Amino acid sequence: MGRRLIIEADGGSRGNPGPAGSGSVIIDGGSGEILAVVGRYIGVASNNVAEYTGLVEGVRRALVIDPDAELLVRMDSKLVVEQMSGRWKIKHPAMAELAAQARDLLMGTPVRFEWVPRLQNSRADAAANKAMDLRTDFDD
Incomplete structure (x- = not known):
């Protein structure tokens, strides 16, 4: 079994739609070390579009870190988790x-998708809020 990377992803908008941002945190599944934090300022968008952007940007960054890794995507958006798992249209x-x-x-x-309670997704939420506050993208 290869390396496992955990992607914590989130998105939000201030108004729905409103100024929106996404956040993604890439974590080494073995050590728990945070490997990257990515924030994207989207402009005016819905909360759900911001959530999906967090997913896309998190996956993109994780695959740069290790293109052969097994991924676990953790999100507090039941909608995105269920849709990406193929259970909802x-x-x-x-x-x-x-x-x-x-x-x-x-x-x-x-890849496996897992729903987590909002409190367990606070790092990705903080990254999304930072992107909205700064109104710019970042990759730490």
């Missing part, structure tokens, strides 16, 4: 486009 066009981007990035990569 995606009706919104912008969300469908972001989900397709995520699927393309994940092609051939072992």
Whole structure:
């Protein structure tokens, strides 16, 4: 079994829609070490679009760190977790486009999606809020 990376992803908007941002935290599954924190300022978008952006950007960054890693995506968005797991349909066009981007990035990569309570996703939430506060992208 190869390396496992954990992606904690989140997104939010101040208003729905409103100024939006996403946050992703990449963690080494063995050591628990934080390998990267990514924030994206989206502009005006819905909360759900911001959540999907957090997913896409987290996957993108994790695969740069280790393209052969097994991924565990942890999110507090039940909607995104259920849609990406194939249990719920995606009706919104912008969300469908972001989900397709995520699927393309994940092609051939072992991945599991897990819903977590909001309090267990505070690092990704903080990154999303930082992106909204700064109104810019960052990659720490």
